[in-house]
Amino acid sequence: MTDRIIRVLLGKTTMECHDRGVRYLATKLRDAGMEVVFINFLEPREIIDVAVDEDVDVIGISSSVEGHIPVAREVMRRLRERAMEDVLVVFGGVIPERDIGPMKEMGVREVFGPGSSAEAFIGFLRANVRERHFAAE
Amino acid sequence: MSAVLEPQGKGAAEGAAAAPAEYPPQFNPEFLEATRRLEHEWRAKFDAVARKFGVDPAAYQRRTDSGLPVKPAYFPHDVANGRYDMLTAPGVYPFTRGLYPAQYQFMYWANQPVIGYGLPEDTRKRMDYLERQGMTGYFGNTFYNLVYDLVSHEGLDPDHPAAEGRVGQCGMAVYSVEDNARLFDGLALDRINVIHISYYEVLPVLAHYLAYARRRGVPWSKLGGNSMSWYYQSAYVGMTCFPPKGGMDLAVELVNFCTREMPRWNTVNIFGYGMEEAGATAVQEVAFSVAAGIDYARACVASGLAPDRFLSRFGFQISQSNDFFEEICKIRALRRLWARKCHALGARDPKSMHVRIHTHTAGSVLTAQQPLNNLIRTTLHAFGAALSGTQAMEVSSFDEALAIPTEHAHTMALRIQQIIQEESGITRVADPLGGSYYVEALTDQIEAAAERIFDAVEARGGYHKCHDFVRSSIEESAARWRDQVDAKERIVVGMNKYESAEVQDIEIFRVDPESERIAVERVRGLRARRDAKRWEAAMAALDAAAGRFAGGEIGVLMPAMIEAADADATTGELMGVLKKRVGWGSPY
Numbered sequence: 001m002t003d004r005i006i007r008v009l010l011g012k013t014t015m016e017c018h019d020r021g022v023r024y025l026a027t028k029l030r031d032a033g034m035e036v037v038f039i040n041f042l043e044p045r046e047i048i049d050v051a052v053d054e055d056v057d058v059i060g061i062s063s064s065v066e067g068h069i070p071v072a073r074e075v076m077r078r079l080r081e082r083a084m085e086d087v088l089v090v091f092g093g094v095i096p097e098r099d100i101g102p103m104k105e106m107g108v109r110e111v112f113g114p115g116s117s118a119e120a121f122i123g124f125l126r127a128n129v130r131e132r133h134f135a136a137e
Numbered sequence: 138m139s140a141v142l143e144p145q146g147k148g149a150a151e152g153a154a155a156a157p158a159e160y161p162p163q164f165n166p167e168f169l170e171a172t173r174r175l176e177h178e179w180r181a182k183f184d185a186v187a188r189k190f191g192v193d194p195a196a197y198q199r200r201t202d203s204g205l206p207v208k209p210a211y212f213p214h215d216v217a218n219g220r221y222d223m224l225t226a227p228g229v230y231p232f233t234r235g236l237y238p239a240q241y242q243f244m245y246w247a248n249q250p251v252i253g254y255g256l257p258e259d260t261r262k263r264m265d266y267l268e269r270q271g272m273t274g275y276f277g278n279t280f281y282n283l284v285y286d287l288v289s290h291e292g293l294d295p296d297h298p299a300a301e302g303r304v305g306q307c308g309m310a311v312y313s314v315e316d317n318a319r320l321f322d323g324l325a326l327d328r329i330n331v332i333h334i335s336y337y338e339v340l341p342v343l344a345h346y347l348a349y350a351r352r353r354g355v356p357w358s359k360l361g362g363n364s365m366s367w368y369y370q371s372a373y374v375g376m377t378c379f380p381p382k383g384g385m386d387l388a389v390e391l392v393n394f395c396t397r398e399m400p401r402w403n404t405v406n407i408f409g410y411g412m413e414e415a416g417a418t419a420v421q422e423v424a425f426s427v428a429a430g431i432d433y434a435r436a437c438v439a440s441g442l443a444p445d446r447f448l449s450r451f452g453f454q455i456s457q458s459n460d461f462f463e464e465i466c467k468i469r470a471l472r473r474l475w476a477r478k479c480h481a482l483g484a485r486d487p488k489s490m491h492v493r494i495h496t497h498t499a500g501s502v503l504t505a506q507q508p509l510n511n512l513i514r515t516t517l518h519a520f521g522a523a524l525s526g527t528q529a530m531e532v533s534s535f536d537e538a539l540a541i542p543t544e545h546a547h548t549m550a551l552r553i554q555q556i557i558q559e560e561s562g563i564t565r566v567a568d569p570l571g572g573s574y575y576v577e578a579l580t581d582q583i584e585a586a587a588e589r590i591f592d593a594v595e596a597r598g599g600y601h602k603c604h605d606f607v608r609s610s611i612e613e614s615a616a617r618w619r620d621q622v623d624a625k626e627r628i629v630v631g632m633n634k635y636e637s638a639e640v641q642d643i644e645i646f647r648v649d650p651e652s653e654r655i656a657v658e659r660v661r662g663l664r665a666r667r668d669a670k671r672w673e674a675a676m677a678a679l680d681a682a683a684g685r686f687a688g689g690e691i692g693v694l695m696p697a698m699i700e701a702a703d704a705d706a707t708t709g710e711l712m713g714v715l716k717k718r719v720g721w722g723s724p725y
Contacts, residue, residue, distance in 0.1 A: 015287035015303065017336070017374040020415050020501065023612060024619050040375045042291070042299045065287060066306035066648075094505075096540060096645055114505040114538050115632045117623055 006034045006129050009051050012062040012093075013071075014040040021092065022062035028118035034125075044074035048082070057088060057129045064093040069103065076107045086130040092116065160221035164213055172213045183209055202460035203418035205582050211574035216581075223473060224577065227526075227567040231476035233469050233580065235526035236491045240567035245558045247274040247529035249495060250551055251334065253284035253309040254541050255652040257319035260309040266544060270551055274330050274529075278361075282495075282531060283320075284308040284334040285342060292338045292378060292712025295656040304653040307541060308334075311342075312656070312708040313663055317349035326355045331362035332495075337378035339364050340387060340695060341711035344702035351703065363403040363452060364391060369429045370408060372604035373415045373611045378712075381601040383687075383719040387694075389436050390686060394695040396447050403493075404450045405433055409471075410497045413456035416615020419467040420583055422456060423474060424590035425600070425607055431478050431591075432600035440691050444482050448489035457522040458499035459514070463583070466576055468494065468525035470584035474591070495529040496522035503537045507631035509641055511535035516553050523557050524570055530554055536643060543646045660707055667705035675704035676714070683718035 010026050012019055026036045037054045041047050051059055061071060068091060079085055091103065092112040100111045109128060112121055164172075184194035199207050208215070223231060228238035250272060252263050264281050274280035286308035288300040294312055295304040304310050311320060321331075335342045343364050347357055368384025371377050379387065388405055395402045409417075409426040417425065430451060437447050455471065457464050476490040484490050498518035503511040512535045519532045532550040534542035542550070563569055570576045590610070597603035621627035628634045675697075682697035701711060 012375065013287075013299070013303075014375065014377065015291040015299070017370070017411065019375045020615050023375075024616055027612075027616055040377065065303070067287070067302035070302040094538065094540070096647075098645075115629075118619075119623070 004132065006058060006125060007037075007054060007056040008034050008058040008060060008125070009037045009039070009047065009054060009056040010060045010062070011039045011041050011047050011050075013067065014042050015067075016063070016065055018064040018093065019062065021064075022060070025060070025062075025092070025118055025121065029122065029125075032122050034122075044071045045078060047071075047075055048078040048084075051079075051084070051087060052082070057132075058125055059087055059089045061089075061091050062093045063091060063095065068093075068095055069099060072103050072106050072108050079107075088125065088129055090121075090124070092121075162217070163221055164217050169214045169217055176210075176212045176214070179210065201419070201463040201579070202458075203420040203463060203583070203586070205420065205463070205579070205586060207575075207579065211578055213574060215574050216577040223581075224571070227571075230480075230487060230490065231473040232487075232491065233473045234568040234571045236472070236493065236528070238567065240526055241523075241558070241564035242567065244275060245273070245564060246496075246523065246527050246554075247280050247330075248272045248551060248554050249274070249280050249282040249332065249529045249531050250547060251282050251284050251497075251531050252547075253286070253334070254307070254646075255305040255310065255648045256655060257309055257311050257316045259305070259649070259652065260311075261320055263544070263547065267547065267551060270548055271555060272551055278328055278330060280330040280332065280529065282332040282334065285338070286310055288312075289338055289342070289708050290336040292341070292709060292716060294660050294707050294709030295653065296660060297709060300653075302653075304656045305648050310652060310656040311345075312660055313705060314345050314349045314352070314702055315659070315663055315705070317345050318352075321349065326350055326353060327359040327361075329361070331360075333362065333364055335365055336367055336370065337384075338708055338712050339366050339368075340391060340698055340715065341702065341708050343391070344695070344698040344711065345708070347699050348703035351699075357399050359401070360399060361401045363406055364395075365406045365408070365454075366391060366404065366433075367406065367408045367411070369433070369600060370411055372425075372600070372607040373412055373417070377721070378716060379720045381604055385433060385436050385601050386686070387715070387719065388433055389440050390691055390694050392433075392437050392447050392450075393440060393442065393691050395450065396442060402450065403452045404447065405430070405452070406495075407451065407453045410454045410456040412611060413458060413499065414501045415611050416501075416618060417611045418614050419458070419460065419463050420586045421590060421610060421614060423467055423471045423583060423587035424594070425611075426453060426455070426471065427474050427478055427587070428591050428594040428600045428607075430475065431482065434479070434482055435599065438482065444479065444484040445486045445489045448479055448482075448484050449486065449491065452493045452495060454495045454497055455527075456499050457496050457518040457525075457527075459502050459518075461517060461521050462576065462579060464518075465521050465525040465570065466579040466583050468492075468522070468527070469576070469580040470587060473580070474584050474587060478591075494522075494527045495531065496527040497531045498522065498533045500533045500537045502629075503533055503535070504629060504632050505538040507637060507641055508535050508539060508643055510631050511537060512549060512553070515550065516557075519553050520557055520561070520563075523561075523563055526568060536645065539643075540646045541648075543644050545644065546646075663705055663707065672701075672704045672706060675701040676706060676710065679706075679711070679714050680718070683714050687718045 008029055010022055012022050026038050029036045089108050090110045095111050187194045224233050227235040253260050268279050286305055287303050293300055333342050366388040392404045395404045407426045407430045409422040412425050413422045472492045475492045479490040498515045515532050532553050534546035534550045536546045625633050679697045679701040682693045686694040
């Protein structure tokens, strides 16, 4: 559990028009005192580039139209490559039940499906985000 | 109009100039005096009931989902100032009561379920299946409402790295003239109607279809269908191939081409559905739809087309969501506001002022929890759309919040339309709700509220100049909706009330993972097989034409694109040129 300012990267692919949920979440996280960066990405490597530049604690990816497995695989691979496995990775949107197990095995910590509340999401981030090795400010 | 309601905007007054005829007052003064007395007596009774329930009658105020205040009951005097020249008859300007005099009495609205997944052959199988289930368009012809996959929407080919896991998902994997052949061979192109649901790849997709038709020997002038031209969507969803002005210019190019070559083709589709799905209220959907449409229409006029030459080929895709009466009145208000604005733009042919509506029942209010409940929700949506006088309908499948529809879910969605059409009896009378005090008062109210937002857009220089205003307005509404759901001020059955631990075990559709591999193989095979010299020449010509287009020239781009498509250029290649010349972000 942490009270410090949590830095969150939220993203969805530029191909997808379903961004109502993730944009709502962005405002809710901001209202909860977090710093939020929101991007539309084409390829998963862009997520990691921004995550490094912005020094985020959390990567949240929204996906409602498939394609989430390759994105999860690539994001986790690149995080490992850069020894950034302590960044908390979560997914949300329309993710079929059958894919949640395999995604968690890759290192995705949680998947938030339709109807999940922003409060539950914020609580999960506070409870699971990494401890900073150094002061954020 | 009662004082409780929002004041009537200048909307109604302005329209008077456009009205073809004058009508005497709807009710005589003694009658209205009597109904006001009656309301007074009724109100005393209502207040007593409210107090019994612990509610202070003076503070009592219900609102629609858009936030418009409504009275607890309506009376003749509530519509006495609503002027009959704004209501008129079905099929008469300003079309409040519907576009056509007979509405559904000799022909139902068209069934237009959205279809598209996997390889073109997979999509064709579902097309043929639904056609056998009675999916019917106008005059017995079949309408195919086909959605391309996200890879195509983004203007990529299936072997692009960003395409992995997305090929044939949420749309069909169609990227070339050859894929069009896999999709349409054996169908009489001049007797079907094909709606190409595309986002930014509008021109490439149509170019493929036209090159295919030419190979089949079918003249373009005989083709019926739609291009969506949804470029203005970048205001409210994060999809951004082209800047607002560049997108609008591409739409104008298409309108000019089709006006010349394809008189039956619908060139621009105003996507109110996407607005409401992104969170817009019914009032905002009306306002921004009309604003986007008028902005595009103005750009077409500026390109040298008279309004009556192109406006009749504009169509609308409109959401039908939960608030039953507000959603019906929204449609009636939209028809009237659009007619008035088109008239003001110089349109005189009634068809140029028609809001031809393809209803898409709302997907955003369907739930993953207790998915069978969605059958009941979508039935109510479809019923409302039918009462409002829609022209075509897609009913969302009950598994909408989970995946693309199974054959079973698709069939059920079609049956909802057929049961309303053939069993409910509501098609017997045109505009069955016309004259309802509540419906007419709420229609006036929505029109006035929408026109105020329309004016705000116009004051900012028109829709394409104020995407940020559109976006933030819609986002505020989306946040309000979600906050209300979380606070249980807005009930979602099965999600925030009447939850159940029991899981409804329904089949979840899955696209064959092999289709991605096959689509990649096909596009690579096509590139290897095609006449390289011809392709190179056609692509160079397209690039030159796109350069001239970017410099402001209309009429050169589309013909060059069809030639490149016919030289077997793929969606990614055609879009690459457009992104380079007109767009932002990286070309293919």
